[in-house]
Amino acid sequence: MCKSHTHHTVQLLVSYTQESGLHGTNGLNLQTSYKNLSELRHSTAFCMAWRFYHLTRSKWTSSHAFHKKNLRNFQSMPARTATGAVYLILGALTIEAEIHKRQLSFLYNIVSCDNSTILDLVDRQLIMNMDNQQSFFCKVAGTLAMYDLPSIDSLKQQPPSKLKWKLSVKMALQKYWTKFFLEEIESKTTLVHLDRTLLKIGSVHPVWTSLSSTISDVKKGAVKNRLLTGTYLFESNKHKFSGGKESSLCRLCGTSNEDITHFLLLCPALHQQRKALFSNLKALVCLCDIDSEEGLKTLKRFQTTFGNENVMFVKCDVTDHDSFENVFKQAKRKFGVLDIVVNNAGLLAEDNMRKTMMVNSIGVIEGTQLATHYLNKESGGQGGVVVNISSTAGLTPVFYMPIYVASKYSIVGYTRSVSQNPANKERGMRYTCLCPAFTDTTMFDKKWSDEGEEPPPGFSEEEKKGALHLIEATGVNTVEEVVKGFMTLLEVDDNNGAVMTVTKKHGIQYRHGKPLSHKL
Numbered sequence: 001m002c003k004s005h006t007h008h009t010v011q012l013l014v015s016y017t018q019e020s021g022l023h024g025t026n027g028l029n030l031q032t033s034y035k036n037l038s039e040l041r042h043s044t045a046f047c048m049a050w051r052f053y054h055l056t057r058s059k060w061t062s063s064h065a066f067h068k069k070n071l072r073n074f075q076s077m078p079a080r081t082a083t084g085a086v087y088l089i090l091g092a093l094t095i096e097a098e099i100h101k102r103q104l105s106f107l108y109n110i111v112s113c114d115n116s117t118i119l120d121l122v123d124r125q126l127i128m129n130m131d132n133q134q135s136f137f138c139k140v141a142g143t144l145a146m147y148d149l150p151s152i153d154s155l156k157q158q159p160p161s162k163l164k165w166k167l168s169v170k171m172a173l174q175k176y177w178t179k180f181f182l183e184e185i186e187s188k189t190t191l192v193h194l195d196r197t198l199l200k201i202g203s204v205h206p207v208w209t210s211l212s213s214t215i216s217d218v219k220k221g222a223v224k225n226r227l228l229t230g231t232y233l234f235e236s237n238k239h240k241f242s243g244g245k246e247s248s249l250c251r252l253c254g255t256s257n258e259d260i261t262h263f264l265l266l267c268p269a270l271h272q273q274r275k276a277l278f279s280n281l282k283a284l285v286c287l288c289d290i291d292s293e294e295g296l297k298t299l300k301r302f303q304t305t306f307g308n309e310n311v312m313f314v315k316c317d318v319t320d321h322d323s324f325e326n327v328f329k330q331a332k333r334k335f336g337v338l339d340i341v342v343n344n345a346g347l348l349a350e351d352n353m354r355k356t357m358m359v360n361s362i363g364v365i366e367g368t369q370l371a372t373h374y375l376n377k378e379s380g381g382q383g384g385v386v387v388n389i390s391s392t393a394g395l396t397p398v399f400y401m402p403i404y405v406a407s408k409y410s411i412v413g414y415t416r417s418v419s420q421n422p423a424n425k426e427r428g429m430r431y432t433c434l435c436p437a438f439t440d441t442t443m444f445d446k447k448w449s450d451e452g453e454e455p456p457p458g459f460s461e462e463e464k465k466g467a468l469h470l471i472e473a474t475g476v477n478t479v480e481e482v483v484k485g486f487m488t489l490l491e492v493d494d495n496n497g498a499v500m501t502v503t504k505k506h507g508i509q510y511r512h513g514k515p516l517s518h519k520l
């Protein structure tokens, strides 16, 4: 069969097979489906031909495109899906790698055979033809180098067992292409919900392996896959893309805009499904506060929601190193692994400069250092995220609370600086900063809005007036609004160094743009 004939025949065969029911959404388990197609493709003369012939650039390009399209179709992924995700989720090799695999197997067969005529021919080729780009030996030498495999000479001198060679080739190909695609998807914002640690060429992502083969389950898998790869179209996307012509309201509940947060966490119409799914998830929370009375009240509430065993309270003073470290020790003892630390303790006491700086500034720095030690991959942790609670008063001067402002500015500068540490990547650490404006909490006491009350300690009547004026101008966040910003900081995993404000007027905003890589 001539090579163009082979190429065309294989493309046709594959297309017919997909249309005749091999496709995952027709009810056949996707893994089985992909395996069958690979077998089919490999059993034809396709690879036999390709391992020797020099294909034209356009044939290569069309083969790559054809192969990728097949993998996308299998997984019901739209054309806009990031290439790396198409391969990594199915764990599939590229067509180039498939051909390399066969090329290397063929090489092994000839260099390890005991036919002296063939071996002489190999020697002659190695002397005469290594500069000829079209020669099999020249090509295969390049393939060996690409995958960091032993040279032809060393293979000839000490051929490993066939099994060992097959295994080395498989591992080398998987390693190379996993790295290649992980690098390719690193900066893809559409893939923020995809856990990189589950992606490996050679193994199928749980989004496919966790499904049964029923048609409805395979279809659900396709939706999950689109959510993971950022290609699912929510009503809010349709609204945006249609220039406002289509509604952004969720079709299930009809009350809020449909985006990923609404769909996964908030939509009341999906409450039952969520309850069933989330009941298996454990939210392990360690609360700590200097005020044990309030702390224990909150513990009770959390126990009702998350279960007695999943929450704990440790009394602590964040200005005291040992007291603060004790929280990390106790939490680690009970829960095993720590992955999120929120440095939230703070106070407003303009009449006590030292206390303000100790709690709001030193306390946060201490908490960040302890978190780095207890979460860090290099010191036995699994990596994680630190959220430091500053304030909009950490970004703008406020004349009547300069000490509070100083303490909150320091958190922004400190968090942005530690986030630039080049070691964070290896350590698996990221650091973020949340800056809410006035928010309806205990700290935002009645005295700020009630004209009849005395000004708070450390404030004159004049300063209180200034505060009320500012509060009126900026508005007061609800706790839920701040929580939404907080959850976004936790969930978006490429936001190391992010500083987020939450204000009544503008909602969630990132400040300072995307953090720059280390500038010094």
Ligand SMILES: NC(=O)C1=CN([C@@H]2O[C@H](COP(=O)(O)OP(=O)(O)OC[C@H]3O[C@@H](n4cnc5c(N)ncnc54)[C@H](O)[C@@H]3O)[C@@H](O)[C@H]2O)C=CC1
Residues within 6 Å of the ligand: 288, 289, 290, 291, 294, 316, 317, 318, 319, 344, 345, 346, 347, 359, 389, 390, 391, 392, 435, 436, 437, 438, 439, 440, 441, 442, 443, 444
């Ligand atoms: N409520 C608001 O308008 C805003 C608050 N923030 C910040 O949010 C954080 C939380 O504040 P809120 O919930 O509003 O106030 P809150 O007063 O309810 O919470 C602060 C907590 O910190 C604890 N704390 C104080 N000193 C401590 C110490 N030495 N060791 C351990 N715990 C200590 C307090 O006991 C209290 O439970 C604070 O850092 C605050 O500065 C930021 C912007 C706006």
Ligand SMILES: CCCCCC(=O)CC\C=C/C=C/C=C/[C@@H](O)[C@@H](O)CCCC(=O)O
Residues within 6 Å of the ligand: 348, 390, 391, 392, 393, 395, 396, 398, 436, 437, 438, 439, 443, 444, 445, 448, 470, 474, 501, 503
């Ligand atoms: C009253 C209870 C305690 C106060 C706790 C706070 O931290 C509240 C925030 C304090 C001051 C807020 C100032 C807000 C200023 C606005 O102009 C704001 O919109 C500016 C935001 C700064 C920025 O985006 O760069």
